Amino acid sequence: MKKNLTKNIPLKIMSVIVGILVWLIVVNVDDPIITKGFVISDVQIINEAYVDQLGQMVMQDDSENTVRVYITGERKTVNRLTSSDIKAVADLQQAQSTDTDPVMIPITATCAGVLPENIRVSPQNLSVHLEKKVTKEFAINVSCGDSKPAQGLEIASLTANPEKVRVTGPESLVGKIDSVSVDVSSKIDGIDQDTTITGAELTITDKNQDTLSSNSMSYLKFDNNGKVNVTAKLWKVRSDIRISAGYTGEPAEGYVVDSVTTVPETFSVAGSEEALNSLKLQGNTIYLDNENVDISGKSNDVEKKVNLAELLPDGLKLTTGSSTDLWITVNILPEGSKIYNFPTEDIKVKGLPDNLQLAFEVADVELKVQAEDGDLSGFNLKSISATLSMDDWEEGSYEVPIKISLPDGYKLLEDVTAEIKISKVSNVDSGNSQ
Numbered sequence: 001m002k003k004n005l006t007k008n009i010p011l012k013i014m015s016v017i018v019g020i021l022v023w024l025i026v027v028n029v030d031d032p033i034i035t036k037g038f039v040i041s042d043v044q045i046i047n048e049a050y051v052d053q054l055g056q057m058v059m060q061d062d063s064e065n066t067v068r069v070y071i072t073g074e075r076k077t078v079n080r081l082t083s084s085d086i087k088a089v090a091d092l093q094q095a096q097s098t099d100t101d102p103v104m105i106p107i108t109a110t111c112a113g114v115l116p117e118n119i120r121v122s123p124q125n126l127s128v129h130l131e132k133k134v135t136k137e138f139a140i141n142v143s144c145g146d147s148k149p150a151q152g153l154e155i156a157s158l159t160a161n162p163e164k165v166r167v168t169g170p171e172s173l174v175g176k177i178d179s180v181s182v183d184v185s186s187k188i189d190g191i192d193q194d195t196t197i198t199g200a201e202l203t204i205t206d207k208n209q210d211t212l213s214s215n216s217m218s219y220l221k222f223d224n225n226g227k228v229n230v231t232a233k234l235w236k237v238r239s240d241i242r243i244s245a246g247y248t249g250e251p252a253e254g255y256v257v258d259s260v261t262t263v264p265e266t267f268s269v270a271g272s273e274e275a276l277n278s279l280k281l282q283g284n285t286i287y288l289d290n291e292n293v294d295i296s297g298k299s300n301d302v303e304k305k306v307n308l309a310e311l312l313p314d315g316l317k318l319t320t321g322s323s324t325d326l327w328i329t330v331n332i333l334p335e336g337s338k339i340y341n342f343p344t345e346d347i348k349v350k351g352l353p354d355n356l357q358l359a360f361e362v363a364d365v366e367l368k369v370q371a372e373d374g375d376l377s378g379f380n381l382k383s384i385s386a387t388l389s390m391d392d393w394e395e396g397s398y399e400v401p402i403k404i405s406l407p408d409g410y411k412l413l414e415d416v417t418a419e420i421k422i423s424k425v426s427n428v429d430s431g432n433s434q
Contacts, residue, residue: 035072038081040088043067043107043126050092051130057170058092059219060128069109070120077113086111090126102127131170138180139164140202142230145185149234150192154270154319156235158184160228165202169220176206184230197230235270237319242266242285245328249296255332257295258339263327267308268319275315286312288328295330302330336374337413340367340381344418347402350389354425361419365402368413376410383407388418397421 043065045058069086071078090105097103104125111119142158149155165180180202187197202222204212212220220226243262251257271279279286288311295302308326309318318324331339344360352358365386369379385405390398402416 032075033072034075034078035070036078036081038069038071038083038086039066040069040083040086040109041066043088043090045090045092045105045126045128047092051098052133054098055133056098056130057133057219058128059131059170059173060126065126067107067109067126068122069111070122071111071114072118072120073114081111081114088121090128098130102129131172133168134171134174135166135168136174136177137164137166138177140228141179141181143181143183143185144188144232145183147185147189148320149188149232150190152237153192153234154237154317155188156233156270156272156317157231159231159233160200161231162223162228165223165226165228167204167220167222173216173219177204177212178207178209179205181205182228182230184232187230188232191232191234194234195232197232199227200230202226202228235272235317236276237268237270238276238279238284239268240266240284241269241279242283243288243326244285245288245292246290247293247295247302247330248290249294249298251295251332252297252299254335255299256335256337258331258333258337261329261331263329264323267322269312269316270319271316275313278313279316293328293330295332298330298332301332304328333368333413334370336372336376337368337370338376338379340369341365342367342381342384342386342404342416347386347388347418350387351393353393356393356395356422357425359421359423361397361421365416365418367404367416369406369410370413372409372411379407379410386416388420393422395422395424 045060048058051058067088069088071081071086086109088107088109090107092098092105095103095105104127107121107124107126109119109121110116140160140163142160144155144158160182167174167177167180182200182202184197184200187195187200204217204220206212242265245260245262247257247260269279288306292306292311293302293304304327306326306328307324309324311326312318333339341364343364344362347360347365349358367384369376371379383406387403387405388400389403390400397419398421399417399419402418404412404416406412
């Protein structure tokens, strides 16, 4: 037995060595050692407090935040890995110097189950810039876009809480900020009572009126993590509000004020319950200060544009979409004169061809009539004759003179014109078939 064990020892040793070599070859052929690259798009910077205590902050270019990590190992192991299995960090404390620009921070990559010596990073350093850390305070603007509350209601106010916010970040980035706002349009549409929206997110707009990117926002710190509460207060709407406008001074000698008119004549407001009750007691009329229009020494109409929104009492506002422009016209005429509105339907049209039709663009024309004896008490519009005629009738829009005939003892102070539109008469096809 012992003799058999010791027989051909060199041959047996050679067989063992060959077996080991065959095993190694099989293993390496079946599961070879490979190297694979992974793109890591977010290198985490750690120990930023190291420069924060110096009053500085780290900023990096978007293009500098991506690295490639190479993992070496058995094929089966490496092929099971994904980018999410790899963590790349840049430790500020490991930077050789923070006095250079840019600052180069060594990048270290780790992956569970992989030895550090089997991991290689390219590039090996992350290039960053250090900037002075600053804090600036901004008012918060609240908007709701085109959103509207329920019918018959208006948004009286949108108030953010807090109404201002402190923004901390790199000096160059904070210096670009133009405004801080919050949009609550999605929460306002159709509401029928006072509402508070919680946790609304802030939007930052730069001086080019562009919204800051998510990458830029990541460098900024806000009070309350950049969230605010917004309270929407509603007012009821009241329509057909009239305007009473006056004037100051006296016209030139021999002239009188015929009337005071406004455009618009009526408008809509939204207001608090108290303000609407007060308005009701005034007959739903807004009384304007006479000082708005001065007619001293004037012999012609005086017209002035004012900002209606600025003239409303406290607790009232114009409804959304209303023009703030109010035109006040003081009509001044010679003594014994008056302005009359003559219906265009009573104007006789002469010579219009049968194949054409005429339409007046307005319902009335204005007649400024003066009595020779200064007494207009006997004047009657029905005694007026008004005619329109043209030499050439063609399609189009025109401003044409109107011939006015008045009874004896009266005269027109101004010529009268009217805007008309002439078009062809359309013939309706009966569509009868044989």
